[in-house]
Amino acid sequence: MKISRNWLKQYVALDASIDELKRAITLLGFEVEGVINTGLPPLTQVVVGEIKTREKHPNADKLSICTVDVGLAQGGVRTIVCGAPNCDVGNRVPVALPGAILPGDFKIKESKIRGQQSSGMLCAADELGLAGQASGLMLLSADAPIGSALNEIMPEGDTVFDLEVTPNRPDALSHIGMARELAAWFRRPVNFPPIIFRGITDEILRPDILASVRVEAPEDCLLYFGLGLTGVKVGPSPAWLQERLQAVGLRPVNNLVDVGNYVMLELGQPLHIFDAKKIKGQQLVVRRAVEGEKLRTLDGKERILSERMVVIADAVQPLVIAGIMGGVHAEVDAQTTDIVIEAACFRPQSIRGTARRLGLASDSSYRFERGVDPHGTVAAAYRAIDLIQATAGGTVVGPACLVGGDQSWMREIIISPDYIRERLGFYVSDQEMRGALEALNLIITAEVACAPTVNWTVKIPSYRTDLDRPIDLVEEVLRIYGTDRVPPALAVGPALADGDDDPIAIFNRQVTAYLVGQRFNEVVNYTLRSRQELGTWVSDAAAAELALANPFVDDQSHLRPTLVLGLLAALKLNQSRGVPATQLFETGRVFMELNGTVQEYLGAAFLLCHNPKERSWLVRSAPDFYTVKQHLIILAQQAGIDLASAELRPISGAGWGWQAGHAAAAGESSIGWSISGGLLDLTMVRAAGVEGTVWAGMLAILPEKLKSLVGHRRYQPFALFPTVLRDLALVVEATRPAEEVRRALLKIAQASTGPAFAIEAIEVFDVYLGQGLPGGKKSLGFSLSFRSQERTLTDDEVNAVFTKIQQQIVVDGSITVRS
Amino acid sequence: MQATLSALLVKASAEFVGLSSRADFEAAKARYVGPNGELTALMKQMGAVPKEQRPALGKLINETKGQLQVQLDAALARIGLAEITAQLGPPIDPTLPSPDAGSGTSHPLTLVREEMCRILRKAGFAVVEGPEVETEYYCFDALSTPADHPARDAQDTFYFPAQARFGNISKKVAEEKYLLRTHTSSVQIRTMLKGQPPLRVVSPGRVYRRDTSDATHSANFHQIECLYVDKHVTVRDLKALLDYIFASLLGKNTKTRFRPHYFGYTEPSFEVDLSAQHLPKVNKEWIEIGGCGMVDPAVFEGVGYDSTVWTGYAFGMGLERLAMLMYGIDDIRYFYQNDLRFLKQFT
Incomplete structure (x- = not known):
């Protein structure tokens, strides 16, 4: 969400620098994702000066010594050394006097430049934080008053903060919302915009504009307020209004649309404005859409609606997808004279669901999804009426249609300052806590002594739906106190009695230590693999059981049943990049199916490649099955399996990519572990584009079957007589x-x-x-x-x-x- | 006799010098001192020598025998040396490379994980593990994530078909779906349901998000989370732990900062920023590194802990992000490509 500093200043006095503001916003809990500066930032000691004389610097070719008149109040004529080519006599330029701080924390001081006194700096545009090339000094108009502050003669600049607002803070999705926060931080009052319209007093009934509102979906629409205006004149918005919208990235359309957007950005309440002449039957109905009903939305797309979605319809057809986007048929246009203003409050879950299903998001849906305070809804409509009358004229006409909105709000939290201190772990005085709460308009309405402490009754404003329990107020106190003020402490770590690492962690650590010691390189592959790869290397049946319901990309659609596929892919990548690779391993979860049920196993696997293309002056013998076997025996040992006594059986059939007659297996899924290893099928390896001969070994074990051998170690006596x-x-x-x-x-x-x-x-x-x-x-x-x-x-x-x-x-x- | 013996010695030395194998040596030895050897034959003649000459002659023969033995020993040593020389072959060239593989390497993610576990171990945290395939209850419900929360949407989370059955992952509710866990926080829930406070655990592990892969996003990545449950745990304790972790991991001149944030399962919640400008490729004052907070009382109630008695904190971060920061790696995909030129930098 974009927030303009100038706009905020309408509601709260902000004299802090941009950096201080950014820090305040950040520490209040709103991440500043970007800061966009436009125009001249506020500068002190930067004034208009006129160059009176110019001489060459005696000790530097490119420097000049100028005398500059900065006005009597600033000490009259000063001598300033300047390096710009255009410091010509008669030019009026910005002068930064000693004491000025330019953007980038550049402090101006009295100084000597190559032996010549210089009391100030003549400035180029970029040195003042303005856009433009630094081709020379910024030239001011010839009638710019000498000695006046530069900010006075330049249009006011603005700073726009792009904020991330967490989903629990819908109340901050507006300029008033952020003004409330900053007012609390800087302890300033909030100046709410005055609302002149107070409801219809001399009711002019014009049922030909809006006769009635009927809410047929009250569970999804908590409040609906509709009110007509007649005699409005559509035209462009005044400059101030356009400027506000443009600052935060909105394109001005016309005075009606712009007021709607302005009020949403000011107060956080989305509004909708109908052309009353386009409402058939002059009645608005808030209802569920009919399955398959169509509506062309303002972005020009035809939307097909379902009965889970809520629409605002007239007697004939839907006009608006409630809370998300209007339709083209009831849009305000240049000929519009009569309008209906809608201010409503929809159920967040309903808006979220509809927006998701339609793949349609708007500034309005963004706010409704998070929650709009129904207690401010009607006031927002009144604020819009003030602004419409100010920018487009018109007369308010009845009947005012209000449906729902009768939820009362009364929330209090009872909390003791000791509770807050105990959660924080450091001392904050009662007075400071009270100050923090009240700065946020969290008023302590009662104080009851409850020895040895005191209980405060804190009244929660209706827009702070996120505050419900004492713990929620701990965060509020800490936010305003400043999370950067949490005092440092030592981390204290008492040993806990049963604090042993999980056997899984120990197993992975042992396997890794062993294989790294055996000069294997550990790799990490994605868990998700392609269906085709599983079909080729494992089996079609396994692929069917391991499929995700909603893969994101085709080649990552299935859980891996073996780590060997990833090892082979890593080998191939290295070969294709000309990087010798001979010994790789990975540990990680694998998933295997038994009788239609998938189990999550711990896996460890390694791969050995003998590639004759990788030549050496001294040739070692190639690895073989028995190399693999020994590694497997040791891996098994680390899992608590004594592979020496288990039968390794030759693998003869297809599946899992083993070369029949040159690979073996032990264990099986039904007993909770399995081990296999040997030569990978030569034809398949070649077909996969891998060079050389590849051996692999893998172990998979259910976590609960892991046994530590440490506890079983016992000394056995041994004979000293000869064999x-x-x-x-x-x-x-x-x-x-x-x-x-x-x-x-x-x-x-x-x-x-x-x-x-x-x-x-x-x-x-x-x-x-x-x-x-x-x-x-x-x-x-x-x-x-x-x-x-x-x-x-x-x-x-x-x-x-x-x-x-x-x-x-x-x-x-x-x-x-x-x- | 003396002349005979001298002649024998001369002849024997000439023969012994030429010996080059153990077989020749044995034959030569037999020719002189064997049962039918020449010296043995002379010794046998001793009986025919007059008695008074015997001592002198005996001495002479013994001397000759001794000299022969010296020569035989020398010949044998020479042969032994020649054999060893032959066995050794030509001298090595120490500048030639070894054909054996270089040292094995742990993956950088393993290095960072183990380093974090080691640091946390000193603060009393033990490693806990949980399944990567999870149920909605452990991944979302128990962590106060409402049913319509965007994180639970099929756009963001990988689900399994309704009919999928997993044998060793327990369901809390029959109709809930299986999914790939989106965070390791599910392990915290399993740990709390299984054990009783006080608890001090760290859960490292692989997590999944349905997201486009690019330089900073990966469909699967790794997290490490800490959970501490005890009486009187405070915000200050949490800050102290984080200060300790990052000073240990990245050096004493590393600073941490809390920014208030929102997570459904902690209150208050914070995002953690690091200031560590001594690290490679760091050009910002504050870098976001993880999320943390005080365990929300609702989470305690959900696992059956009395939230008026027990307090706690939780902290989580991405291992890839940490590794990228520590080593100055600028693309998350390098962790999963497994180019050995990358992996071998972490020997």
Whole structure:
């Protein structure tokens, strides 16, 4: 909202500088989004002077020494050094005398310029805050009186503040509203505009102008006031009125329309003016629109209305969309002589809904949506009548039609000054609080001692609908006291008993620390992805479950079920920009569907890219599935999952972008976590425009399944006796998982050692396929380590067990011992 | 005999000098001191030597054996050294680059988030988390946002279809819709409903607005919010916390300012401005950084806290905005493009 300083000064004496005003408005709670200065700002010690003599400065080529007559009151003729080319004798120019402060806080002082005394400055237009190029001194007319203040001979400048008014303060959406606020800040009285018209006394009834008003939608229209005028003369508004409107960015139209706008901007009450001759049947009906009813609004567009919208209609058709915009049929035009003034008060929610549905906003709807005080509605109509009669003539005619508006207003808040001090946390005297409240017209009407304190009864004016509870008054006191005066203090932080960080935060921190330590670069991608991407990489079914109802753009329409898509996109972007990228990771929420229900999971995922195009003088071996596996085991550990004991199963089918036969998974949605990793499908990666070979790993877990392993850590004693090692090569089907064979071997080994000593570990150290083996078979080399907790083992006892193991392992026939 | 021994020594030294492998060494060693070696053969002849000559001769043989051993040891050391030299290869060129990846990096948003959490941790705040998919109750109703408030409009907030079902996000009212949370304040409500005061929590997280993406707007971004609930919490305490946070984060010459503002869930409410002209690319005296206020009594009543007993404050800000300010970043989209030339600046 734009507020003109000159306009405000009609209602409150403001002698503060622009910067002080800006600060006041800001600290009152209205953000100043822009300040537009027009004309000459108020300046002291800047006067008209005439250049009497001009000589070249002895020590500087481009400077002149002038003598300037600034009038006897300012000390007569002064010597001033000037650098402008046009400081010619006889010119009358603005002179800033010592003590003047020019825009930009530029203080003028007596000074020596290159050794020459200079008592003042001759000014160019831009130095005075006026628009225009700085091509030289600003030349004043030859009859400008010497010695007079520049402000006296120049037209008055203005400053327009562009403010953000918060939605709880509809009372501030006008010049009077802001004048009230500034009057409170500067502790000045508010001079309300005098209203001469006091209602119809000698009633001239002219039902041929307006016969009646009927409100059929009283729930949406709290008050409707209509009054006719006859004999008005439409024409341009007087200059002062045009100037006011233009200052705040409104285009003057004609005296009637301009008065309507002026009163809205002055008092905050939107008005509407009808051409009475265009009202069919001379009756106004406030009603819901008929579904599909049409109205061409003043902006020239045809609007299709629905039955949720309120219109002002005549006997035949809607004329106005209530509180938002008039229609073209009842518009005032050059021929208008009889008018009806509407001042009404509509329900904010109704106006908001209609404006939203029509995509139509106006200065009027902006105010109605936030709330207009019905107790000022009729007065605003009277103010408009005064101004119409002053600018367009005319006679007020009856009947005055008033429907509704009978809500009484009586609101009081009982509050004690101690309560305010307790909420503020610092001392403000009773007197200062009372002063702050009363400056805002929040009058203390009663004071009741209530030991050890006192209770004030504070009367709330009808325009302050936002004030309802004692806490609301705390803010009012603080606003006027000054939020910049809150005294500094130390932040005190007692440790709270159960103040542990959420396991989610700890998990993310651990994962990040691990992967950063493993030289991964963390990336952050959007949560929303495209339907097509999900269909390609995950499944169409998943895409259907993860769709938003109202996406904003097509390529961000679905929740992400995996972080890998984002990692791949980041890889692609870097490749396309010629930036080497090999290891990326991300943590964040992912969404997966199970039986038609979507769950929000914590996700962590990483990606490794081997791009042969990125050359190096020393070539490292490429990552492989087992690189991914190790990272996954550690990520799982950080989530409290022991992946070593869970079966990683090969992924063979399509979906999720894995290369069949080169990726594996563990867990599943139904148990609350899932892990997968391996090679990304080579064809799909290529189709996505990514170079090289890409491996990825991901973990998703429901937040409530996160387990910390910290609490489960227990020390296990370990033996100090030496191990005895034996190697064993077993021949099995080539497709058989090594872990299955290892477990079979472990089971037999454990049974064979019995309680005498332990098989400590069995590890695969060799996998062999090819020459020397039957087709379709592979050889797995296992290293078995035996150890006792109590003594050093003998070769004989180990050999006996080892022999037994070799006999047992071949019993089921699927395994043979390779000699 | 002495001559024989001398000759043997001369012959052996000549052989040992030429040894270059462990196998040759072992063979050479065997030829002299092995069971069938030449020196061993001479020692075996000792029996045939007259008794009185034996001590002198024995001494002579032992000396020879000792000298042979010295030469063998030297040969073995030489071979060992040669092996190591061969294993080492040519000397390195320390100016060649390592082919290994550079250090890993945390995303700047993570850095700022963790730094804020660390600073707040010192003031007793613990991290709380909540879901990104929320319901209207937690995101709006519990925060006193009326049903027809513009923020709830489908123009500004992402909603899910009425039939969408989310398994682990609880609904308060059956007919309410799921949405993507527009602020992390929903976590405050969940925290208050779950626990009892006093509370001191910080909730960092991702939030969503249905907005055009440009240099300063992003469809998803991150917030960090603090909530403190206790007896006798004051406006002055809130100001003290903010002064502490920004002095810790941005340096002691950072100032904060409160501007009265309006939020539905705090009263009084303020916007927070920062004065930090030592930061890069800051050319304004005051920069808006976040919103805060004293928790509105209605919010306490809504979560079942007695508002005549409990007071509190809440403070929230955008992490991207803070990171942009701290590092002098001028386009919010850089955070989501993941160009490594950007990310690696935050090692």
